[in-house]
Amino acid sequence: MSDITHQSPEMAARRPFTPFTKPSPDPFRPLPHIPLLYPPSRTIQIMSAFTFENIVTASALHPKPQNIQFTYGTAGFRMKASLLDSIMFRVGLIAVLRSKKLDGSVIGVMITASHNPEEDNGVKLVDPRGEMLEQSWEVYATSLANAPNDDALVETLERIIAQNKIDVNKPSNILYAYDTRPSGPALVASLEDAIKAAGSSYTNFGLKTTPQLHYGVRCLNTQGTNDAYGEPTEIGYYNKLATAFRQIVSDKQRLSPLYVDCANGVGAPKLRELIEVIGEDIISVNIVNDKIGVEGALNHNCGADYVKTGQRLPPGSTVTSGDRAASFDGDADRLVYYYVDTDGTFRLLDGDKIAGLSAMFIMDLVQAAGVDSIKVGVVQTAYANGNSTTYLTKVLKVPVSCVSTGVKHLHHEAEKYDVGVYFEANGHGTVLFSAEALQTIRTAKGRTPAQTTAIAQLRALTDLINQTVGDALSDMLLVEAILTHRQWSLKEWDQAYTDLPNRLVKVVVANRHIFKTTNAERQLVEPAGLQADIDALVAKYTSGRSFVRASGTEDAVRVYAEAATRAETDELAFRVAELVFDKAGGVGTRPARV
Numbered sequence: 001m002s003d004i005t006h007q008s009p010e011m012a013a014r015r016p017f018t019p020f021t022k023p024s025p026d027p028f029r030p031l032p033h034i035p036l037l038y039p040p041s042r043t044i045q046i047m048s049a050f051t052f053e054n055i056v057t058a059s060a061l062h063p064k065p066q067n068i069q070f071t072y073g074t075a076g077f078r079m080k081a082s083l084l085d086s087i088m089f090r091v092g093l094i095a096v097l098r099s100k101k102l103d104g105s106v107i108g109v110m111i112t113a114s115h116n117p118e119e120d121n122g123v124k125l126v127d128p129r130g131e132m133l134e135q136s137w138e139v140y141a142t143s144l145a146n147a148p149n150d151d152a153l154v155e156t157l158e159r160i161i162a163q164n165k166i167d168v169n170k171p172s173n174i175l176y177a178y179d180t181r182p183s184g185p186a187l188v189a190s191l192e193d194a195i196k197a198a199g200s201s202y203t204n205f206g207l208k209t210t211p212q213l214h215y216g217v218r219c220l221n222t223q224g225t226n227d228a229y230g231e232p233t234e235i236g237y238y239n240k241l242a243t244a245f246r247q248i249v250s251d252k253q254r255l256s257p258l259y260v261d262c263a264n265g266v267g268a269p270k271l272r273e274l275i276e277v278i279g280e281d282i283i284s285v286n287i288v289n290d291k292i293g294v295e296g297a298l299n300h301n302c303g304a305d306y307v308k309t310g311q312r313l314p315p316g317s318t319v320t321s322g323d324r325a326a327s328f329d330g331d332a333d334r335l336v337y338y339y340v341d342t343d344g345t346f347r348l349l350d351g352d353k354i355a356g357l358s359a360m361f362i363m364d365l366v367q368a369a370g371v372d373s374i375k376v377g378v379v380q381t382a383y384a385n386g387n388s389t390t391y392l393t394k395v396l397k398v399p400v401s402c403v404s405t406g407v408k409h410l411h412h413e414a415e416k417y418d419v420g421v422y423f424e425a426n427g428h429g430t431v432l433f434s435a436e437a438l439q440t441i442r443t444a445k446g447r448t449p450a451q452t453t454a455i456a457q458l459r460a461l462t463d464l465i466n467q468t469v470g471d472a473l474s475d476m477l478l479v480e481a482i483l484t485h486r487q488w489s490l491k492e493w494d495q496a497y498t499d500l501p502n503r504l505v506k507v508v509v510a511n512r513h514i515f516k517t518t519n520a521e522r523q524l525v526e527p528a529g530l531q532a533d534i535d536a537l538v539a540k541y542t543s544g545r546s547f548v549r550a551s552g553t554e555d556a557v558r559v560y561a562e563a564a565t566r567a568e569t570d571e572l573a574f575r576v577a578e579l580v581f582d583k584a585g586g587v588g589t590r591p592a593r594v
């Protein structure tokens with residue numbers, strides 16, 4: 001496995017843009033904009049054997065808290081950081097077994113709680129091609145996390161090994177990274193304890209965005225193959241995106257600066273580094289909310305989730321009419337855009353709008369390139385605005401599938417298309433090109449100069465878009481590339497369709513696990529009778545739609561509503577929220593209409 005070291009933005013700034021070259025490593029120079037939480041590390045090769053004795057000895061330092069049942073949620077385990085020590089240790093063991101099962105392929109571990117508040121943390125596991133952990137293994141991770149004592153831990157490990165016919169003497173390799181949360185260092189230590197006890201090799205990828213970790217995993221596993229994804233370093237990631245972006249926007253007039261709210265998270269230093277590599281002559285951003293050393297600032301009154309949920313500017317924002325703005329979330333895997341209209345109205349361009357823009361642009365390019373055998377499809381969830389689905393199906397005439405919340409569901413559905421555009425309304429998504437589509441694009445020959453240009457742009461798009469997971473940095477460049485091409489303002493982009501007014505409300509209940517859904521989460525099966533009550537309410541509103549599901553990342557139930565007018569939408573959302581609170585064990589304050 002390659003060594004992976006931090007790349008200092010100072011170095012990047014001094015160096016002229018030379019794609020695909022590795023900078024001379026300078027591992028002990030701290031990044032200028034962030035406190036360096038750990039010394040940059042290299043791959044650690046461990047030669048010891050996998051023994052239960054070593055694991056039990058190490059596990060004694062990471063006991064499972066009593067009376068807690070852990071669940072593997074939408075994106076892994078996520079909760080108050082103070083409860084995560086044993087989880088992190090056991091996730092380390094699962095990662096090692098998964099790697100051994102896959103003949104030593106690199107498995108990724110990302111320590112982050114993404115959009116959650118700073119006191120939370122969490123962990124996501126990444127499979128060899130950079131996608132989320134295969135779902136059948138979520139069950140193993142959950143059983144291991146809930147083993148009450150060391151005997152049960154060993155029994156569970158033995159069962160996983162037997163069921164999967166794992167040869168524990170095979171090698172294993174882990175790549176891990178973390179975001180800016182103060183709880184990160186302690187959790188890294190728990191993870192490393194497990195990996196070392198299980199005798200696995202590992203690499204500390206350092207402070208990274210979640211999508212950078214996904215990228216690193218895929219690169220390491222495909223190195224030297226026909227399917228090589230890129231250089232498995234941070235500068236390799238920046239160079240890949242920068243080269244593609246430069247190519248797509250070459251000869252086009254650049255846009256005005258983009259305000260980017262980085263949620264006071266890891267996206268801030270990483271965006272700065274990316275822009276330095278691309279060059280400020282090509283793209284200009286004003287980074288706001290980059291206070292990553294300030295306690296409690298992460299995701300607080302800022303970031304993609306705040307903007308999307310509240311449909312408002314972050315407090316203190318200086319964005320005014322004519323400005324272009326975007327927000328990332330805490331680990332930079334979500335992106336939303338927005339602007340203030342001439343009448344002062346806030347206008348959101350969320351994941352649905354990004355999906356529409358991307359699908360439209362790619363379909364046009366495919367046609368211009370003369371490779372229209374390539375078919376585009378879009379994947380959404382129940383949170384997609386009704387008018388976005390109408391736009392996609394009636395105007396763009398693309399097939400649209402609806403799946404359950406969670407990138408893991410959207411990603412797999414998108415793989416069924418030649419080009420699968422998937423975005424959740426919350427701004428999490430990407431575009432996948434099938435192996436056949438990539439082959440067609442790579443081998444296509446233009447018969448006219450226009451076709452040749454379109455083919456080259458399609459090729460560059462396949463490098464610009466992170467194929468492993470939704471990535472705020474890559475998605476931002478995709479949107480900027482499309483807007484540059486069209487020379488569109490955000491208002492022009494927004495004109496594709498008008499969102500139905502919509503509202504999200506969180507309700508805290510005693511036990512969110514009693515909420516069971518069907519039909520891609522659009523209907524409740526349990527608690528019994530609640531769906532009929534919701535349906536009766538919805539029927540009273542013009543173009544009304546509402547559904548309820550338990551969050552898989554927060555201890556709450558989410559209520560979504562849309563209707564023909566803002567007033568009707570708000571009323572419907574809160575009436576459903578009150579229903580949930582009253583009939584399904586609401587705790588604390590009853591949802592208040594605001």
Ligand code: G16
Binds near residue numbers: 426
């Ligand atoms: C995670 C998942 C997303 C999902 C979001 C919210 O995002 O990766 O796919 O949409 O959670 O999930 P829920 O409604 O179940 O809480 P992130 O950005 O927090 O990792």
